[in-house]
Amino acid sequence: MLILLTNDDGIFAPGLIAMYRELTRMGEVHVVAPETVQSATGHGVTLYTPLLTNQVRVEDTFTGTAVGGRPADCVKLAVAKILPKAPDLVVSGINSGANVGINVIYSGTVAAAIEAAFLGLPSVAVSLYLRAEVPTDYARSATLALEVIEDALDRGLNGGECISVNLPALRPGQSPAGVRIVRQCVRPWTDTYEQRIDPRGRTYYWNNSVFTLGETESDTDVAALRDGYVTITPLQFDLTKYEMLERWGRGGSNKARRHEGT
Amino acid sequence: MLILLTNDDGIFAPGLIAMYRELTRMGEVHVVAPETVQSATGHGVTLYTPLLTNQVRVEDTFTGTAVGGRPADCVKLAVAKILPKAPDLVVSGINSGANVGINVIYSGTVAAAIEAAFLGLPSVAVSLYLRAEVPTDYARSATLALEVIEDALDRGLNGGECISVNLPALRPGQSPAGVRIVRQCVRPWTDTYEQRIDPRGRTYYWNNSVFTLGETESDTDVAALRDGYVTITPLQFDLTKYEMLERWGRGGSNKARRHEGT
Numbered sequence: 001m002l003i004l005l006t007n008d009d010g011i012f013a014p015g016l017i018a019m020y021r022e023l024t025r026m027g028e029v030h031v032v033a034p035e036t037v038q039s040a041t042g043h044g045v046t047l048y049t050p051l052l053t054n055q056v057r058v059e060d061t062f063t064g065t066a067v068g069g070r071p072a073d074c075v076k077l078a079v080a081k082i083l084p085k086a087p088d089l090v091v092s093g094i095n096s097g098a099n100v101g102i103n104v105i106y107s108g109t110v111a112a113a114i115e116a117a118f119l120g121l122p123s124v125a126v127s128l129y130l131r132a133e134v135p136t137d138y139a140r141s142a143t144l145a146l147e148v149i150e151d152a153l154d155r156g157l158n159g160g161e162c163i164s165v166n167l168p169a170l171r172p173g174q175s176p177a178g179v180r181i182v183r184q185c186v187r188p189w190t191d192t193y194e195q196r197i198d199p200r201g202r203t204y205y206w207n208n209s210v211f212t213l214g215e216t217e218s219d220t221d222v223a224a225l226r227d228g229y230v231t232i233t234p235l236q237f238d239l240t241k242y243e244m245l246e247r248w249g250r251g252g253s254n255k256a257r258r259h260e261g262t
Numbered sequence: 263m264l265i266l267l268t269n270d271d272g273i274f275a276p277g278l279i280a281m282y283r284e285l286t287r288m289g290e291v292h293v294v295a296p297e298t299v300q301s302a303t304g305h306g307v308t309l310y311t312p313l314l315t316n317q318v319r320v321e322d323t324f325t326g327t328a329v330g331g332r333p334a335d336c337v338k339l340a341v342a343k344i345l346p347k348a349p350d351l352v353v354s355g356i357n358s359g360a361n362v363g364i365n366v367i368y369s370g371t372v373a374a375a376i377e378a379a380f381l382g383l384p385s386v387a388v389s390l391y392l393r394a395e396v397p398t399d400y401a402r403s404a405t406l407a408l409e410v411i412e413d414a415l416d417r418g419l420n421g422g423e424c425i426s427v428n429l430p431a432l433r434p435g436q437s438p439a440g441v442r443i444v445r446q447c448v449r450p451w452t453d454t455y456e457q458r459i460d461p462r463g464r465t466y467y468w469n470n471s472v473f474t475l476g477e478t479e480s481d482t483d484v485a486a487l488r489d490g491y492v493t494i495t496p497l498q499f500d501l502t503k504y505e506m507l508e509r510w511g512r513g514g515s516n517k518a519r520r521h522e523g524t
Contacts, residue, residue: 043304043367050466077467080453102380104501105305118364118450155510181510183502188380191342204312205339234506239366240445244496248417248443
């Protein structure tokens with residue numbers, strides 16, 4: 001089994017290294033990941049500047065390709081040029097921080113997995129919820145992630161399908177409450193910005209929003225992660241809002257009819 | 263009516279200026295847009311660096327706020343801090359280039375509109391298909407876009423709803439074939455990269471993919487735009503793949519049952 005591993009925290013991130021170690025139990029793992037941290041880059045891609053690459057040795061664990069680009073670039077480039085053949089599975093992560101709720105939209109970790117899916121590959125994004133009061137254990141998280149990935153493959157994760165997995169923050173010895181298959185919470189966060197003035201009189205703003213797993217419907221990723229579950233959310237890349245397409249009259253419009261009538 | 267206008271080509275882009283001129287017929291237009299070109303940035307946001315802002319006068323037409331950030335940042339910041347109250351409508355564009363098919367995922371123009379939608383506002387992304395052999399007429403495109411926007415508001419574009427409008431490349435005197443309400447084509451482009459070696463021996467890659475409006479199903483945005491229609495695609499920000507959620511068993515999983523049983 002040929003596995004492509006990427007992330008958005010950069011090729012030296014501890015979450016990626018831990019995930020690499022576990023994935024080698026399943027097959028041959030190729031790492032193609034951003035050279036630098038690319039958090040909250042969303043589904044950006046690099047079309048107008050060159051993508052610089054470097055072969056790097058990481059913690060005596062693997063040699064991978066560091067790409068001077070975004071997570072989605074890594075997947076595109078790996079599939080088009082770097083890997084010997086199309087991978088059987090693409091894994092993105094483990095991200096340092098949860099990717100649930102509306103953050104799914106901003107996440108580079110998720111973008112890499114979605115890119116893989118629309119290239120026709122099965123893919124998994126893995127993110128770890130960090131809590132200040134709980135020590136971060138990437139090795140244990142990666143073991144848990146591997147169980148979830150193996151379970152997903154048994155269940156049938158097809159080419160073109162993508163799941164986003166979020167792992168709870170677990171204290172030593174604590175088990176997850178279970179695994180839940182849940183929808184994305186679409187409630188917006190409340191954005192807050194702090195306004196400041198620079199020494200030359202220009203106004204600038206810091207985003208100081210605090211994202212917490214707060215109140216939400218019980219069947220969402222946010223609720224399940226908050227309650228200590230491992231969450232699995234199947235993701236799509238067809239952004240069409242079909243309910244509205246039907247409501248507005250798929251195919252035509254008043255305007256179109258007006259044009260066609262004249 | 264209070265309208266927020268943004269884009270991803272930057273505050274000095276001719277498409278934005280033309281759109282501004284038309285939108286002033288509908289209400290009071292505030293421009294908060296990136297300082298520089300932000301094409302293909304996807305739904306990235308700026309959380310870890312400050313957002314610098316500048317008041318700029320553009321072509322003696324308007325004074326707007328230039329933001330050293332991404333399209334989605336502009337919407338967040340405008341709504342949270344810059345506008346006197348929540349806008350009644352958010353418009354993003356006119357983008358120089360079509361945003362149909364899988365490019366919807368990469369588009370900063372679309373990301374700005376989607377950001378507005380999940381903040382609960384009605385929003386419209388407007389993009390213009392450019393063809394080398396057809397002269398670009400932003401003024402005429404903006405007039406056409408305004409008709410489509412007014413039509414959409416008549417039809418009922420609610421808070422939290424987002425449409426992506428693509429305008430065909432029209433020769434002088436040529437009319438669009440009509441207006442079609444269509445789904446997003448989800449066929450992948452074929453990525454190609456050209457490999458080069460820099461003077462110091464490092465490998466780098468240029469993405470040299472050529473995106474054309476090629477073969478696709480007849481009910482998609484790609485097909486309709488190719489055939490000279492104005493296209494309208496309603497977009498969503500819930501990325502949950504519900505079909506797969508049901509297939510995998512919403513709420514639980516084998517794994518969860520295993521955990522719960524022990």
